[in-house]
Amino acid sequence: MQSGEAAFNDFVAARTAALSRTAYLLTGDHHLAEDLLQTALLQAARHWERIHTAPEAYVRRVLYNQNVSWWRRRKLRETTLGTYDAAAPASSPDLRLTLEEALGRLTAKQRTVLVLRYFEDLTEVQAAAALGISAGTVKSMTRQALARLRVLAPELSELIGATP
Template identity: 55%
Template sequence: MSAPDSFEEYVAARRGALLRTAYLLTGSHEDAEDLVQVALIKAVPHWRRIADHPEPYVRKVLARESISRWRRRRWREVPTDQVPETSVEGPAADRVELQRALGRLAPRQRAVIVLRYYEDLTEAETARVLGISVGTVKSQARDALVRLRAESLDTVAP
């Protein structure tokens, strides 16, 4: 992607991709929209510095803010009067199951999986975005994949 001429052009060009990444990080459309909004608000004061290549900075804010939000909300219960419908078949079921599986990962593991395999970042780029070492990226990805595989086997077992 070439450098955008303005913040507004960047937002117009990348909003959809940022929303998809944020959705994978949060598992909720509403939270994804809020997360992108916060990331863009945090990018504005630094725009002159990051304007040539804003994507890494915005991704870093998305990932870190997602983890921070999870930490603030993790002990809150969300009461409901109705049990959601869970009967889904076909490709939509795969997407739903992937979303649920990602939601069961720890926030850092989820961020590593999304950045490495959805955003297709290298281990070094993922480490830089999350502010962690490459070794931590490797171990978090390994642990997350082990957990995802184990859970997928649990759902397939009779």
């Protein structure tokens, strides 16, 4: 049986890459993603004895909630140009850059809902629970975000569906 600290260290080593990609997709910024993940892992470390049986679900929930908290407080938003996550798989670098640029032009709320629904593969109900909003709000935000993506990046129509 591992000590709590060793188990936490093993969890961090095994899941940091995946959690980091999620944090980046939520924030759209490498530095904010690092801060977001660090905040989530710090909270997990503080509550490890309580959450050690399902730490990833806890950390992901903290990522979502903390990101929501940040978009409520953020008045000015910095954006980076020409960066992308080299660790994330993609069939075409051009497609990845186009998708990243289009996602970066969505609001933080729209981007978060799309990440939860399509990257994290959560249902509308699960995404709503993670964000503390209604499933209807998730549906309408998803619809609005996809419609905006169709306008911002028509070349992505195969990925997001051709019909509005």
